[in-house]
Amino acid sequence: MPAARELVLVIDFGAQYTQLIARRIREQRVYCEIHPCTLPFEEVRLMRPRAIVLSGGPASVYAENAPTVDPRLFELGVPILGICYGLQLIAHVLGGRVERASAHEYGHARVVVERPEGIFHRFAKREALDVWMSHGDRIAALPPGFQTIGVSGNTPFCAAGHAGKNIYGVQFHPEVAHTPRGAEMIAAFLFDVAGLSPTWTAGAFTEEAVGAIRSRVSPEEHAICGLSGGVDSAVAAVLCHRALGDRLTCIFVDNGLLRLGEAEQVVGTFRKNLHLNLIAVDARQRFLAALAGVTDPEQKRRIIGRVFIEVFEDEAHKVRGAKWLVQGTLYPDVIESVSFKGPSAVIKSHHNVGGLPEKMNLKLIEPLRELFKDEVRAAGEQLGMPRDMLWRHPFPGPGLAVRCLGEVTEKRLDVLRQADSIVVDEIRTAGLYDAIWQAFAVLLPVKSVGVMGDERTYEETCAVRAVHSVDGMTADWAKIPYEVLSRISNRIINEVRGINRVVLDITSKPPGTIEWE
Ligand code: XMP
Numbered sequence: 001m002p003a004a005r006e007l008v009l010v011i012d013f014g015a016q017y018t019q020l021i022a023r024r025i026r027e028q029r030v031y032c033e034i035h036p037c038t039l040p041f042e043e044v045r046l047m048r049p050r051a052i053v054l055s056g057g058p059a060s061v062y063a064e065n066a067p068t069v070d071p072r073l074f075e076l077g078v079p080i081l082g083i084c085y086g087l088q089l090i091a092h093v094l095g096g097r098v099e100r101a102s103a104h105e106y107g108h109a110r111v112v113v114e115r116p117e118g119i120f121h122r123f124a125k126r127e128a129l130d131v132w133m134s135h136g137d138r139i140a141a142l143p144p145g146f147q148t149i150g151v152s153g154n155t156p157f158c159a160a161g162h163a164g165k166n167i168y169g170v171q172f173h174p175e176v177a178h179t180p181r182g183a184e185m186i187a188a189f190l191f192d193v194a195g196l197s198p199t200w201t202a203g204a205f206t207e208e209a210v211g212a213i214r215s216r217v218s219p220e221e222h223a224i225c226g227l228s229g230g231v232d233s234a235v236a237a238v239l240c241h242r243a244l245g246d247r248l249t250c251i252f253v254d255n256g257l258l259r260l261g262e263a264e265q266v267v268g269t270f271r272k273n274l275h276l277n278l279i280a281v282d283a284r285q286r287f288l289a290a291l292a293g294v295t296d297p298e299q300k301r302r303i304i305g306r307v308f309i310e311v312f313e314d315e316a317h318k319v320r321g322a323k324w325l326v327q328g329t330l331y332p333d334v335i336e337s338v339s340f341k342g343p344s345a346v347i348k349s350h351h352n353v354g355g356l357p358e359k360m361n362l363k364l365i366e367p368l369r370e371l372f373k374d375e376v377r378a379a380g381e382q383l384g385m386p387r388d389m390l391w392r393h394p395f396p397g398p399g400l401a402v403r404c405l406g407e408v409t410e411k412r413l414d415v416l417r418q419a420d421s422i423v424v425d426e427i428r429t430a431g432l433y434d435a436i437w438q439a440f441a442v443l444l445p446v447k448s449v450g451v452m453g454d455e456r457t458y459e460e461t462c463a464v465r466a467v468h469s470v471d472g473m474t475a476d477w478a479k480i481p482y483e484v485l486s487r488i489s490n491r492i493i494n495e496v497r498g499i500n501r502v503v504l505d506i507t508s509k510p511p512g513t514i515e516w517e
Contacts, residue, residue, distance in 0.1 A: 006196050008032035009049035013067050013085050013341045019332065020175040020472075023372055024347065026185050029198035033370075036340035040071035051079045051194035054086025056173065057340075057458045058372070059101070060137050061085070061092040067340065069093060071076055079166035079194040079281030081119065084135050087160070087169030094143035101154075109172065111158050115149040118161040118168045121188045123181075128367045131158075132178035135171060166193050173180065178341065197439040200326060202378040206239060209379075213243035215364070217324055224316050225326035227252040229266045231390055232328030232368060235380040239367045240326050240381065241276050248326070249277045249319045250367070253311050255304065256284030256413065260421040269389060279318075283311045291401065292407045297517035300408065304398045305458025325362040329369045332471065367373060373471075383461040393424075393438045393471065406445030412460075413496035419462045422491045423443040429465065430484045437475065439466035441492075442505070442516045450500035452493075459500035462492055467514055475509040 008025050008510045012018045012034050025032040032053075044052075052073065059066040071093050074080065082090040088098045097318040113127045119224050123129065131152070139157040142148070150159030150170075161168035168189065168360075174182030190196045217223060227250045231411045250270060254263040263280070269277045290303045315324060368376055380390040401408045404416050419441040427439045443464040450457040464485070469475035505512075 007047060007073060008053065008190065008194075008196070009044065009047060010034045010053045010055060011044075011086075012035050012055050012340045013037050013089075015056035015058070015060065015083075015085065017173055017175050018055045019335060021055055022331075022335075023374075024175045024183060025053070025190065026200065026372065026375065027183070028187050028190055029200045030190050030196050031200040031370075033084070034335050035446045037067045037069065038340060041072055044070075044073065044116075045076065049078055050074075050196055051081070051190065054080065054082040054089055054169075056084035056134075058084060059085065061088045061098050071267070074165070074167065079189070079502075081169070081189045082169035083175070084171060084173060087171055088135075088137055089165060090169050090391070091141075091143055091146075091157075092141045094146075096139060096143035096146065097141040098137050099140045100515045101136060104136045105133045105154055106135075107133060109152045109154070110176065111152045111172065112152045113150050114181075115147065118149060118166075118193055119170070119174075119185045119189045120159065121192045122184045124491065129181050130179065131170075131172035131174070131182075132176045133172045134459050135299075135355045139171065140455070150514045154486055155232070168193065200373070202382040205371070205375070206242070206379050206382050209223065209239055210243040213240055213365060213367060217244060217247070220321060221323040222247070222249065222319060222321040223324035223326055224319050224322045224362070226312055227266060227270065228395075229232060229258065229262055229374075229392075230328070230375060230395060231380065231392065232330060233326075234270075234328075234385065234389055235376050235383065236326050236328040236365075236367050237270075237276060238274060238383045238385055240365060241274070242382070246277055247321075249279060249322070251312060251315045251326045252278060252280045252281065253308060253315075254282050254284055255287045255308065255399060257287065257304070257401050257408075259395065259400070259424075260417040269386060273386065279315055281311055281315055283307070286311065288408070288410060293407060298401065300401050300517065301398050302406065305402055308397075316360060316362075324364060324365050325360070326365045326383045328376075329366040330371075330373060331369060331371055334369050337438050344454075391434060393433075393440070394437070396515055402515050403442045405443065405516060406462070410478045411498075412443055415460070415496055416441060416462075419443065419492050419497045419499055422495065423464055423466075423488055427480070430481070432478075432480065432484070433469075436478050437467050437469035437472070438514060439464075439478070439480075441465070448501050452500070459498055459499040461501045461503060462487060462499045463503050463516070465504050465514070467509070469509075469514070472514060473509075475514050477506045477508055 022032050022034050042412045092098050111129045111131050113123045116123050116125050146160050148160050152158040155171050159170045174185045227233050237250050267280045290307050377390045388516045425442045427433050444461040446461045466478040467475040492502050
């Protein structure tokens with residue numbers, strides 16, 4: 001087992017950027033957790049954090065019912081960093097003054113280092129730093145014992161600190177990409193101020209996770225894991241396999257809604273390369289029969305979720321001694337369910353295949369529930385999993401059904417699969433695959449007239465969808481070069497019978513969604 005983890009506690013006041021703070025800390029190889037600002041002080045103390053970050057938030061510290069902190073937090077002797085609202089809270093609670101700024105300060109600003117200490121330890125005096133601001137309130141007076149360490153044109157107390165107490169705060173957002181040297185500030189806080197060490201590595205995580213699974217699952221018990229072909233369930237399965245060996249059985253349901261060659265690939269990789277116990281169920285006809293005649297997107301999703309659970313349950317019951325269910329839940333899903341919802345919090349939609357029913361009476365193993373996606377991939381690499389599997393574009397649980405608009409039939413799915421494989425193939429050939437979040441084809445039940453050779457055609461339409469995104473919550477359509485689009489279009493029209501027109505989707509999210517249904 002690696003040394004006991006050093007925990008950084010991120011207290012969430014409902015900012016849009018709280019997850020980013022956690023990611024930036026993890027990128028420094030330091031373990032951190034986000035908890036809502038409503039977490040009782042006693043619990044904070046029991047967690048023994050080695051450092052605390054107070055996040056930003058949409059409220060005003062002097063507003064009625066504004067979220068706040070227990071003043072005893074500042075007496076714990078634990079280094080604290082306040083970001084935006086976090087700094088304002090420090091000022092408010094410790095006897096400074098916060099007031100409404102004459103104008104809402106939003107966007108780029110320049111901070112000049114006054115004192116190269118604390119979180120500015122790694123900079124030189126008078127050095128100018130580009131930062132990102134977003135606040136409506138400002139500090140009018142610092143609490144006793146605090147000193148300004150950085151100023152901006154509009155904000156004399158843009159960065160401040162109390163060196164004796166190791167409490168620092170910034171008015172801007174060091175966690176966003178628009179603050180290019182933010183990582184150095186966070187590193188200075190973690191290593192120079194709080195004296196932490198960069199020990200949170202993929203190796204440390206996998207070792208700890210394997211140990212934890214072994215100690216929870218007793219020697220006669222078995223576990224089952226549903227494999228979707230996606231990264232999360234794959235890494236969760238391999239991790240559990242390390243811990244449990246043959247006491248883990250994976251179940252892969254081929255629902256007939258997968259991409260070209262995907263089912264064969266999943267089965268081959270897991271059985272031959274990774275040597276996992278795998279039950280592959282061919283449920284293609286069952287799903288197709290249930291989807292016959294259905295065109296409503298929500299109804300499609302409901303049917304797929306229901307049939308998946310039925311098939312999975314049937315198979316799971318055949319695994320003797322199964323007491324545990326492995327799920328690839330990630331940290332963003334965990335945070336989403338605990339995070340503090342400020343008035344302007346983003347409402348995120350959840351995508352689930354329906355959730356496995358409690359009536360199966362299985363206990364849950366969620367070995368990835370502390371990880372972000374990039375950490376899951378790093379863990380997968382550490383476990384020796386193939387790169388292709390780890391870096392594959394995300395794919396929705398309901399599969400091609402939500403990309404096959406109108407009725408889902410075997411014939412239309414075949415057409416879509418071929419078109420989709422051409423899109424991905426050309427994106428790969430052009431070297432764009434890793435830079436794009438998702439690229440795929442959508443089949444539209446819209447027929448138009450064309451001419452091929454001397455013949456009139458009357459076929460359906462294929463839309464090409466490609467987006468850039470960091471988490472799937474927002475997305476920008478990818479500006480794929482015309483030559484690549486042209487090759488995609490030519491190949492689809494020439495090679496795929498059933499499509500005679502190719503269009504490009506240039507909608508960002510919001511207001512669009514990535515998937516069409
Ligand atoms: P949307 O279409 O909501 O998709 O912009 C955002 C991201 O989520 C994926 N997605 C799903 N993933 N089950 C999943 O596991 C689903 O039902 C589902 N629907 C959408 C989508 O591919 C994109 O990456």
